[in-house]
Amino acid sequence: MLAPGAVVAVIKAEKMVNPGLQALTAAALMLPGLVNSTANAADGDEFNFQYGRYEESARDLNGVKSQYKPITVDSLHSGGKVNLTDRIKFAFNFIQDTWSGATPITTAPSGRQGNQPYRQFGTVAGASPYIQTGGDGIETNTVYFDRDLKPLLVDPDSLFSDVTSLGQDRKLVHTMSTASPETRKEGNFKLSYEWDEAAVDIGGGISVEHDYESRFGNAGVRLDFNQKRTTLNAGLSYTNSDSFARLSDHFTKPYLNYIAYQSQLKPVTKDQSGDTQILGKRDDWGGNLGLTQVVNKDALFKLGIGFTHSQGYLENPYKAVTAFFIQPVGLPSLGEFSSTIPFVGIGKAFLEQRPDYRNQWIFSTGWVQHINPLDAAFHFDYRFFHDDWGINAHTFEGDWVQPLGAGWSITPRVRYYSQSAADFYHPYLIVGPSADPGNANLASDNAKLPSAFSSDHRLSGYGALSGGIMLSKQFSKGIRLDAGFEYYTHQGDLKLGGGGEADYADFNYYVANATLNVNLTTLGRSLADDPHAHHRHHSHHHGAPLPAGLMFGHVMSTPGDVMVGYRYMYSRQDGDMLYAGKTVSDRAIVDNGCIENGGTCRTVPEFMNMHMHMLDIMYAATDWLNLMVMPQFMDMDMNARPLSGITPAASGAVDHLHGGHDTGAVGDTGMYALVKLFQTEGHQINMGLGVTAPTGKVDIKLNRMHKFDSGYIHYGMQLGSGTWDFKPSLTYTGQASDWSWGAQVSGTKRLEARNSVGFALGDAVQSTAWGSYNVLDWLAASVRGIYTAQGAIKGGFQALPGDCAINYNQNVVQPCVDINPKGGSMDNPKNYGGHYWDVGFGLNAMIPDGAFAGHNFSVEWLQPVEDNVNGYQLERSGTLNATWMYAF
Incomplete structure (x- = not known):
């Protein structure tokens, strides 16, 4: 978004600021x-x-x-x-964003009426209104204008030889464009050194997407004066970015004028798949200066200034501007028209053009007031933004931080933002009238465009x-x-x-x-004051260590205890395609891989990565019953390759070979009860009874063509099962001296025959056994064997209301079955599940003392030994499990 971000000056005035004010200020920043x-x-x-x-x-x-x-x-x-x-x-x-959905790419009058032979009057509409702009031989739509160059509505019953105006067209409309899910990942760090009245820090990071990558670094200094009542902050930053946006031809032809690309100021190229690709580089330098003054024990004043200089490729490569080249209506090729319509505009869409540099200034001020009678804090901030693109922006925001007692607080907040438009913002462009009504030379027309233009509503x-x-x-x-x-x-x-801007935006x-x-x-301090803390740490430390990839192995024995944990799992598939347990050729997949799915395989996965982040939150209700909830966040990426020997050959337009596929969001949420069935010296048996709620998406779609609705992305890229699932487990653990061992059987039973889009994942059962040895007092090594059996997917994708695809050029409805892609081996539900054998190697560390005393860190690598798959599948490379847990 264009709106400038907040400039936050965080200060430390430990000796003079009211402690309540400090805590409330910190809370409001979140x-x-x-x-x-x-x-x-x-x-x-x-x-x-x-x-x-x-x-x-x-x-x-x-x-x-x-x-x-x-x-x-x-x-x-x-x-x-x-x-x-x-x-x-x-x-x-670490930050990860996965987004999908439709966004505006250009704007034009809503009553865009066509007047070409064999084409009806009326807005070209369906998934989104758009205008045919003459790209690659597609006929262009026309819009009619009055003598003041205002767009007109025309009578749809008019004849070609006598177009009748119905008055001005005062309504604009966006052309919406959608894309398959995409993911951005960012990692950053900061290293600080503090003196008594000063501090310095350096930091940096990287942000990566399929079509954009940026690297950044920053440095800052803090100086305290006046017994820490006054604090001065200063910082510098630099960001270097590369964009490599890909505009798939099958996706952009309906509205972008390809011939026009060649004469635009910033050239474009073609990648190896034939798609249009925009390569750009960008640099951003920034600096900021902030002053914070403690006014009294209950009040704080802030003042800041920031500057950023940007240069290079500053455009949004997916935004376009519709230009209408005005010509008199008396053209021989268009016939004679009514005198009420003096001009016709030939529509062409161009990629937006922005200046190659931008200077931005931000001025900010704020006040924080502690309200003693209510033990509350009021925050007010104002920011003024100005740049040399002509944008001036004002931001007012305030929040009230109110403690409620017993550790609860509530913070309402209100914010107002206003900005003026950029100098080069235009919803659409008017070019002409043309001196040469018969001119069809696009290069000549393009020369009449301004040097900078954009219809991005964020610049309005x-x-x-x-x-x-x-x-x-x-x-x-x-x-x-x-x-x-x-x-x-x-x-x-x-x-x-x-x-x-008008209300269309x-x-x-x-x-x-x-x-x-x-x-x-804080946790460590509280445990130091707990007379039972050492005993609990001691008992956890000497419990049987578990491999990182194993869950439901321990039951806490002290009522009221809480455990929090974080689990990360990464798995990858790449290498050969398999049938049963043997490598299979492309020819065999073409002939047989998709027959049961009613089609011919054209593509197979080249690789697939899955990342899973889980939180463990466990509570000991009694000495034999633990309650557990496990929310999870998943993301996956996959690349497909064409199969050799198919006819016609695979292409980007038909087979979506335009880079990787991404999905990511909340997965299914687990809720479990762990019951201690038996315990004696060195031996324990636990039972787990749980269900997973279908909170993960199973209806994610892969955009395939602008003219047709999207098809569901492959089964293996969906984020959940879509069904309520029963997940029982039975675990035995044993320990003697430095040795420990165990075994577990667990399963997954789908409680519904179909999910909301028509399929159900196969039931699964897993058995595992392991042994562990304490190499050091705090470090154990483990070896584990795992066998997993999972059934194939039952059913298949079914169209939901509104899923039927429409061919907007010919106004016909395609069969709803098109919603289910069938061109890849991963689109066949029979090509899922199988029997798998793995061996795991792990380390488990229980920190005995220091700042991290009582924390448990473990890691495990699972190496595939054998894959006996159902149908045709890509072989597995391995799985990494890493966990952190803390019980208190």
């Missing part, structure tokens, strides 16, 4: 929509895990009911801060109003849970002084997030 400042929110070691959801409302398309869903973004953020020494601190963050004049609330619960021993929600409305009418969105924060230092 509100939805603000820059995440968790690493600065509290002293000491800490870890946080956050999930967020962003979802836009549908756009007003002037009566056209779009089949495209609005943009949604699922975000995962995990990070932490560690005190390496008393003065050296290290902070790190508008206002925005948002309100949010955050609820926080601080538990004893350093655990905090936060949940936030914010609703935002974007409207041209909300612009200060009026004159904002209005939309709303909401952001919801939840955060688990574990302050390890």
Whole structure:
């Protein structure tokens, strides 16, 4: 978004600031929509895990009911801060965003009426309104204009020889474009060194997407004066970015003018698949200066200034501008028209062009006031943004942080934003009238375009109003849970002084997030004051260590105990294609791989990666019963390759060979009861009874063509089962001296025959046995064997209401079965499941003392030994499991 981000000056005035004010200030920085400042929110070691959801409302398309869903973004953020020494601190963050849905790419009058032979009058509509712009031989639509060059509506019953005006067309409409899910991943760090009245820090990171990559670094300094009542912050940053956007020809032909590309200021290329590709480089330099003054024990004043210089490729490669080249209607090729319509505009769409540099300034100020009678804090901030693109923006925001007692606090927040339009913003362009009505030379026409133009509504004049609330619960021993929600409305009418963009560009969105924060230092202090803490650490330490990939192996025996944990699993498939347990040729897959799916295989997976992040939250209700909840976040990426020997040969347009496929969001949520069945010295038997709720998406779609609705992405790329599943387990563990061992049988039973889109994953059973030896008092090594059997998928994708595809050029409905792609081996439900054998090698560390005393870290690698798969599948490469757990 164009709206400038908050400039947050975090200060430390430990001796003079009211402690309540400090805590409330830190809490407010975590509100939805603000820059995440968790690493600065509290002293000491800490870890946080956050999930967020962003979802836009549908756009007003002037009566056209779009089949495209609005943009949604699922975000995962995990990070932490560690005190390496008393003065050296290290902070790190991992951020992942996966988004999908439709976004505007260009704008034009809503009553775009065509007047070409063999084409009806009327807006070309369906999944989204769009205009044919003359690309690669496609006929161009025309729009009629009056003598003041205002667009006109025309009578759809008019004859070609006598077009009748129905008055001005005062309504604009977006052309919406959708894409398959995409994922961005970012990792960053900060290393700080602190003196008594000063600190320096350096940081950096990298952000990676399929079509964009940026690398950044920063440095900062903090100086305290006046007995730490006054703090000065200064910082510098640099970012280097590369874009390599791919515009698939089959996807962009309906509205982008390909011939026009050749004469645009920034050239484009063709990649190896024949798609149009835009390569660009960008550099950003920034600096900021902030001053914070403690006014008194209850008040704080902030002042800041920031500057950023950007140069290089600053365009959004997926945004276009529709230009209408005006010509008199008296053209021999178009016939004689009514005198009420003096001009016709030939529509062409061009990639947007922005200046090659941008200078941005931000001025900010703020006040924090502690309200003693209510033990609350009021925050008010104002920011002014200015750049040399002609944008001036004002941001006002305030929040009230109110403790409720017993560790609870609530923080309502309101924010108002207003900006003026960029100098080169135009919803659409008018070029002409042409001096040569018969001119068909696009290069000559393109020369009449301005040097910079964009119809990106984020560069328009508008206002925005948002309100949010955050609820926080601080538990004893350093655990905090936060949940936030914010609703935002974007409207041209909300612009200060009026004159904002028309209501066609209005939309709303909401952001919801939840955060688990574990302050390890606070936790350690609380355990030091607990007379039973040493006993609990001792018992956990001498319990049988479990391999990282094993769950449900331990039951806590002290009622009231809590365990928190984080699990990460990474698995990869690549290499040969298999049939049963043997390598198979491309020819065999072409002939047989998709027969049961009613088609011929054209592609197979080249590789597939899966990442799973899980939280373990366990509570000991009694000495024999533990209750457990396990939310999880998943993301996957896959690349397909064409099979040799198919006719016709695979292509990007038909087989979607335009790079990797991504999915990512919340997976299914597990809820379990762990029961201790038997325990004696050195031996324990536990039973797990659980279910998983179908919170993971199973209806994710892969965009295949602009003219047709999307098809479901492959079964293995969906994020859940879509069914309620029963998950029992039985675990035995034993221990003698430095040796420990165990065995487990677990299973998954689908409780529903079909999910909402028509299929059910196969039932599964797994058995495993392991042995472990304490190499050191705190470190154990393990070896494990695993056997897994899983059935094939039952049923298959079925079309839902609204899923039938429409050919918008010919106004015909395609069979609903087209919603189920059949061109790849991964699209056949029979090509899933099988029998698998693995061997695992692991390490388990229980930290005995120091800042991380009682924390358990484990890692395990599972190496495939044999794959006996159902149908045709890609062989497995291995699985990595890593866990952190802490019980208190």
